[in-house]
Structure formats: structure tokens, C-alpha cells
Amino acid sequence: MKQIKTVDAVGQVLCHDITQILPGQFKGRKFKKGHVVKEEDIPVLLSLGKDNLYVWEAVEGMIHENDGAIFLKDIAAGENLEFSEIKEGKIDFIAGIDGLLKIDVDTLLKLNSIDDIMMATLHNNFEVKKGTKVAGTRVIPLLIGEEKLEEAKKVVGENKIVSVLPFKPKKVGIVTTGNEIYHKRIVDKFGPVIEGKVGKYNCEIIGQIICPDDKEVIKEAIQKFINKGAELICCTGGMSVDPDDVTPTAIKECGAELVTYGSPILPGAMFLLAYYNEVPIMGIPGCAMYNKTTVFDVILPRLLVNERLNKADIAAYGHGGLCMQCDTCTYPACNFAKI
Template sequence: MKFGPTPLAEAEGAILAHTIRLPEGTSPRVLKKGTVLDAAALAALRATGHGEIIAARLEPGDIPEDEAAQRLGEALLGPLLARSRAATGRVNILADAAGLFVVDEALVNRLNRLDESLTLATLPNHTPVSAREMLATVKVIPFSAPAAALQLAEVVARGGRALAVHPFRPLKVGLVLSELPGLKDSILEGTVAATEARITALSGSLLPPIRCRHEEGAIAEALGRLKRMGAELLLVAGASAVVDRRDAGPAAIVRAGGHIEHFGMPVDPGNLICLGALGNIPALVLPGCARSPKLNGFDWVLQRLFAGLPVNGNNIAGMGVGGLLKEIETRPLPREQAAAQASSGVAPRRPRQVAALVLAAGRSRRMAPLNKLMVTDKAGVPMVVRVVNNVLESRARPVIAVTGYEAQRVEEALAGRPVLIAHTEDYAEGLSGSLKAGLAALPPEVEGVLVCLGDMPLVTGAMLDRLMAAFDPEEGRSIVMPTFRGKQGNPMLWAREFIPEMLEITGDVGARHLVGKYAEKVVEVEMSDDAVLRDFDTTDALKMAPDFRQPG
């Protein structure tokens, strides 16, 4: 590939290296990075005084970036894996089912060392993922990849299994709760609740728990009963922490006809876990921290068991790197203090301050005479209140609701919630009037703004937090757009730099046209369901809305 200053006379078919904005009245107005220059583009450049541009010109043996990314993405596919379309030299690999994501680290490293033009970035090994979650991204760094390097990468990728999703199995789980005098019922109830939440999140089900004395014989008898009830995984939550293989819990597994595979693990919290089995049924004595819903070593073991992966002493011994999951209070200098006192003086980067606008000013013409925002769900909660509640569950602050049509009614519905109100008299103009009123109300310290639609009640706070996690203007991620199976959705997150142009919008349109203008600053975040595509602005659409009452 040739790269550098290129005279316009030699530039037809070349790839523009940097975005060029041409004067007002020129068509096209913007030539984006990556544009393949044709006669019209060259004519516009000549007319505006350009004699040369910085461009890349492909040579024989160069594979264009999108084709290269698509080919390597295809080579990486396997069961339960899908890919996005290629764009700007990037292809994302997605999960087709919930499960445990497993990476062949050696194979990924080998691929990344073949040629600097080809890169593969993944989630950490053994990450639990949901369906449609992004697992990895292939990125071709320049505008092309050498054909020989790409062919070798395809052979390497197809010769192994770099990426895999092991689906979670719907296991039946038995839980034994041992008791000692003085142990509060609330502790046992909390243990059951935390355990059941973990199991259902992994697609399993909890059999009725059995309570018994904290004695070897009683625990062994309870394990036998659960096995006869069809348990495919057995758990013992002891009244007292297990401190030895011969303690009551492990000894009960042996007494019930099983064996102990491994005691302890290099993960904190979670050190005092005991792994055994009754025949082919895994049996675990849980660490005390398993009573808490917070992440601990038990979660790592449980995820692998539900994914059908082997768990033995060797696997557990390999969990030490990354196994420090919390601060140890007796540490001479906790990491938080160490970072603050580091000689460089560089503090950890704070989260970007992002506000949220909820556009709730429209006249609901398509659902007239109803105001769609006031249609209630089966619990009697208006749609706009559902939307605002979801936004408040995110870390976006402040939350600003823009009112217009039936403003008093909407504001009364939102009363008591920590939201600011921005009113627009221009709601008849459509979306642009609402947008301008909300943007004008933003405090000056806000770095970005989520523009949320009042008729999208299925978008959760967790989804909004995912969008904010991807937002980083300094890294070029200034516009964050949710997608589902490649389709672009809402809400979108915009950096402050775009607000002046957003304030110039007129008519019943939003700011989405700026995505094309600033394509190099857009990052897409794939979502696990289609909530980001679903607005309910007609009576027919409302019939498909879960939990909402249908208009009479």
C-alpha cells in the first residue's frame, strides 16, 4: 500500500486518509476518512483549491480493510458465534446464546503477532455473557491488509478454536443448610436468596433447600435426599466455615459415598471452598462469602459447572491471577491509597459526567386522542414515568424531563422524583423543539448527554450504563449508539462538542444525521435484546408492549 501526499491527478480510486470539510455550498460538503475518491469528489476538491491530499493507494496483494476484517471474522466463527457487518475495517464477534465465554489465549496471541495490520481484542477469559453480547472485535489497523498475512491468519484461526461460548445448562441444584444453636433464621434466608439468584441467573433451578444439624451424619443424609430428588449439583452452606478436608461438610460428602477433589482456592473472597463429588454429581462446600451476592470465588466455579466445563484441582489452582477480588483491610497500603500517593500524582480517571434528557413534550399525533406518554402499565404507572424511573436507575445525572403538550399532567405524574423540568412552548415544531429546550437546560459541567425518548419504556438503566461506559471523547468515542443485530437504535449519547449543531436543528427530526457527518467519532454498542429499537407511538405498536394496558 502506498501512503502519503497524492496529487489529485493520481488520486482517483485512492482512499482518503483524513476527513476534509469543504466550504459551504460545496457538494459533497464533507469527505470522510476512508472515502474512495471518485470523479465527483476530486472535482469538489479541485474547485476548492486542493492540489493534493493525504491518501492511501492499494497495490496488488493488498486486501481492503472491510474485506479483510470480514474474512478474518468468518474464520473465527464457530457454534453459537455470530458476527456484525464489516465497517471501517472492523467486525464484531457476538454470542448467539447465554453462556461462558472461553478464549484460547495462546491462539489469540499468535494471531495478533502475525502482522501489525490484523488485530483481535476479546473479553477476558471465562466471562459470563448474554445472548447478542459482543465478545471480540477484529480491527484492520491501516486501510488494507497484506493478502499473504490474511491468508495465514485465516488458516491459523480455522486450525483451532480461538473463541467459544459454552451455553449454560438448566441444572437442578440441591442446597443443604447446616445449623448451629444461635444461628439466626435471617442468615439462612439470606443464604437461600443469594444462592437462588446465582442459580437462576445461570438458567438453573433450586430444589427446596434442606436444613439440618451441623453434623457429618445429618449433612450426609440431606445430600442423599437431594440426590434422590434429582439434584445435578449439590451445595453445602455450613453454619461454620470449613477449615479442613475432615471438617463436617467435606466429611459428609465422603460419608455419602463421594470424594473430595480439592480444598481451598487462590481467590479472595472465596478461599475456603471445598470441591468434591458424589459419583458424577459435583458437590461443593461453600465459603462463608457465598452468603453475600457480591462476586467471589464460588461464582467462578459455579459458572464453569453450569457451562459444562471441567472443574478440578488444576483448574482452581490456575485462578490466582486476577483472583484478588477485594481490598484486604490489613494490607499495609491499600491500592486506593497507593494510587492517590503514587509519585506520578496521576489519580484514577473519574467517570465522564453524563446527563440524560427525557423528551416528553410531543402531541402523540399517531395515537390521538390518547397521549401515549400517559398510557399506563398493568400496575398503573404511566409510560413516561416508567421511562424516567429506568433513567434514574442509571448513573446519568442530572435527569431532565422536557415537557410541552399536556405539561401539567406529565409534570404531576413525575412529581416527587429527582428530575429537573425543562418546558418548551415549541412542542408543535416536533422533536427539534424538545431537543433544544433540553439542551439549553444542561449544566455547564456536563460532558455528554443521553437523549432518551419518552415512548421507549423497555430501555433499562443497565443499558444506559453500558452506553456511558463506552463514552470517551478523548479516545474518539464521542457519539455512542446502541444497536441490536446491526440495527441502529435509541437512546444515543452525544459529547458536548455537538450541542451547538444540535441547537440548529429544525423540524420534527433529531440529531441522527450528524452520525454520517462524524462517522469517525461513532461507537456502536450491541445490546442483548431489542428494547433499543422499540418505541410505542401507535395503538398497533402498543399492542406489542409487554405489561401495558391496551387502549379501549
């Protein structure tokens, strides 16, 4: 790369994109890297404030910004992604499917700790639609030393920083507890809520069993769904600490491995998660019946990409786990439960 006066640049090859800004009208690329400067380009370039240009002159050991961006994309990109055209040395990562965005946050931090390199992403565990821009990367200078890119490759290793995982619809059993519902004193309002939320992911409801506040009956209902091939069981009702709320005890005693009873998410503190072998069992607190977005909406997508969560996964939601309960809910495009 060498610098020359713009008026002397006819026939030279630009080694970087040149941006044009028209306030309130346009900002974008006017000349593309690799463009051969023509006589008629000179007045335009001068009007853009380019009295001097950088034109291509190969330097051993130095990589152009566009090639650097491609290198970073290749080492960081996982599955189900598409990519933008490179503009001004930057390349965007775009979701190729509807799914759950997964970001290797630790590796991303290490990558961004290398001088002259950047990558920005949406939050980990963000639900995305096909076509959503999920990340962008570039090198900062016009040319970057090969050793920086080799350092980046070493830092990333076999990890893939950005991926989109597809949702895998499951067969869902609903166990609803409560004497007031079992004896038909009130109409169950929880079942339709669960059906609506899992239906968004094309899950199949294979049944709903309504139980009294009887631990043994609830255990039997859970086992019936296990035997019927349920891949996810949602238990509603009886999730508080009242003495007659026995749903948590029934789940714990049905043979499932308890992950947590309680979560640092509001609404949703009384949430329970357990696994019966590979089948997740969720104890869903009453807030999910009347709040638009709760712990259920946060955890469900991760279970539908077959992620097996542990206690630390749930505990991590404390930072950001407070819903602001806005008049107009924009979840997941908000700060709620982003880790």
C-alpha cells in the same frame, strides 16, 4: 493500489475508508472503501488532509484490509456471535446471546504474534449480554500478504478463538448445615442468597435440607438430592477448619470425586468443589452470605455451561483472585478473577 493526487482522483475507486475527526463532535468514516470519487468530494477530501489518495490497483498476492479482516473473523469465530459492518478495516465480534464468553487464550497469543495481524478480546469467562462487543480484529497495513493470512489459518487450525456459550439452567439442591440453624437458634440466611444467585440463571431449586453438624446426616442429604435428580448441589455452613465443621468431610465421603478444598480467591478461600459422577457439589464458604461477589459468583457460571473444572482451573485464579471490595461493585466488569 496506487497513489494519485486527490485533484486527479475523480472517477477512481478508493481502496480504504477515510476517517473524519471533528474534535468533541464526531469521529468516524466519511468515505467508504469502494467509493467512486466525485468532483464534489475533492474539497472535502482536501479538508481532511488528503492531498493524495490510494486508489484500487490489484496486486497479485496481496489482500485488502477489509478482506483480511473477514478472513480472520472466519477462522477465529466460534458459536453464538454476530458481527459489525467492517469500518476502516476492522470488524467487531458481538455476543449473539446472553452467556459466558470463552477465549482460547493460547491460540489468541499465537495469532497476535504474527506480524501485521491483531485481535483484541474481553477476558475469558466473562459473563456477557446479547449485543455486548466481545472482540475486534483487523490487519494492520492497508494490504497484507496472503502468506501471513495462511500462517494465521495454520496457527488457529480447528480451534475457535472466540465463542459465547449459553447458560443451561440446572436443578439445584441446597444442603445447609449447622446445629444453630437445625435447632432453630438462628434463622438461616444462606438459603435465600443461594436461591437468588442461581435464580439469576433460571435454575430451579428442588429443595433445601437443613442438617445438624453430623457427617452421616449431611451425606444422607446429599444422596437424597442425587436420587431426586439434582444437577447441582450447594452445601452451605460448616466449611471452616473448626473440629465441628464436618461438611467438607461429608462431601468427600459421599462418593464424590474431590477437585479442591481451598481456592486462591478472596473472598472464598474455603471453597470446595467435587463431582458426584457428572453432578457438581459446591461447598460454599460463609463469605458468600455477606459479600456481594465471591468465589461462588466466579465458579457458578462455568458450571452452568457444563464445564468440568479441575484443580488447575481453580489454581489459575490466584492471579487476579483478590477482590478489591469496592463500595460500588461492578463485577463482572472489573479486574476480579479474570483469567
